[in-house]
Amino acid sequence: MEKTTLKLKDQYDAFKAENPKTRIRDAAKQLGVSEADLVAIGHNTIALKADFENILKEIKTLGYVMALTRNDHAVHERKGVYTKATFNGHIGLVVNPDIDLRLFMNAWHFGFAVHEGERQSLQFFDQDGEAVHKIYLTEQSDLEAYGALVSKYKSDVQGEPLQTSALDKTIIEKSDDEIDIVGFQQAWLNLKDTHEFFGLLGKYGIARRQAMRLAPEKHATQISVDSLKQIIENVSERELEIMVFIGSRGCIQIHTGKAQKLLQTGPWFNILDPEFNMHLREDSIDSVWLVKKPTTDGIVTSLEAFDKNGNIIVQFFGKRKPRIPEREDWRQVIADFAKAI
Structure with a gap:
């Protein structure tokens, strides 16, 4: 496991040196791995427990943050405060004038606290390592609350390669x-x-x-x-x-x-x-x-x-x-x- 992680880390470091402006999502595609694989090997990345519902319920303690959700062709970034996170089975809602989300928790498999220079975030990924949602701290966020949240939900397992698996997302149209x-x-x-x-x-x-x-x-x-x-x-x-x-x-x-x-x-x-x-x-x-x-x-x-x-x-x-x-x-x-x- 360690050898595999180190090999990917070396590859990613070399890629970043040659392509410093390439975003991690695009870098992952070029390296033939998932975005979550690259996030997981970050120097200051902390793997989180898969207790995503409770994590989301406590995001309100961080105060003013930036929520990011994207697909292959569009990115949505909205600043505000998470409140009123509720769940019914695998379906979750965060409903307020700032942060308004519909959550499908059966697609949430990996979570990390990610530190990239001065940027700190919580990032969540699907079974295939594709990002489902990210939460970035802003200058108005509560850093102490963020530290407490990461400490509370830090996984007992750190630094191991992810066990991702491919998902068939092909849309089949009947005649x-x-x-x-x-x-x-x-x-x-x-x-x-x-x-x-x-x-x-x-x-x-x-x-x-x-x-x-x-x-x-x-x-x-x-x-x-x-x-x-x-x-x-x-x-x-x-x-x-x-x-x-x-x-x-x-x-x-x-x-x-x-x-x-x-x-x-x-x-x-x-x-x-x-x-x-x-x-x-x-x-x-x-x-x-x-x-x-x-x-x-x-x-x-x-x-x-x-x-x-x-x-x-x-x-x-x-x-x-x-x-x-x-x-x-x-x-x-x-x-x-x-x-x-």
Whole structure:
């Protein structure tokens, strides 16, 4: 075990010397290992016990932090305080105006306290070593509380290679003729809540991107990647409050608020506000859909972007809460766009 760890550490050190600006996620891919493998061998990394629910319940003691959730094509960073972490089976919620998360704890397998220079964080990974969620301290965080938390949940086993295992994340789409399309479309039209949509896909055996193609008429319209950006730019100009959903296999992270400072950097379309940052890689987007779902509060409209494999990258909604209709200003932005195409 020690020999394997040392060999990887030497390889990573050599890689960093030649590629000092490459992010650890990309370095892992180039070295043929997982990000968690590289995090685990860090000089100041501490492995944590797999008591993730209790760790998350105590994050509130750290005060003001930055939560980060990402997938291959988008990054969601939101600053605030963790409060109200609750769990029901493998499903967890952190719900407050700052940090808003949907947690799927069966995907949380490894955890570490990571010290990179002056940056300190808690990082959590899936069974295959892919990051599900990270929490970074800020200048306003409670360092003493962080030290106490790490000490309390420090694993008895340190420095050993991780026992990761590959996960098959391939999305299988049935052929359309195997699907009850009429039944599916009627069930879509009968939706009472947006949260029912996932169950609807399972009931009819339909992949999410496939559902866009098979949706009832005028309930899913494909638009261009540039159109997505135009809509967000319009939202920014009008200072509307929206919701931005980006997820990993173990966490969906949600921002509710404005998207004010927009910046294009190469292929990345960014929102760079004081409390919220989004980094969206446009050249990884294969299709974008304007989606309408019925609810008891009226139609709810979203923008949904997918990669070439059918994975959802990001979703945008107008700011809303249960039992309150969708915002008219968001609907107006979408209506104005629809008139222009």
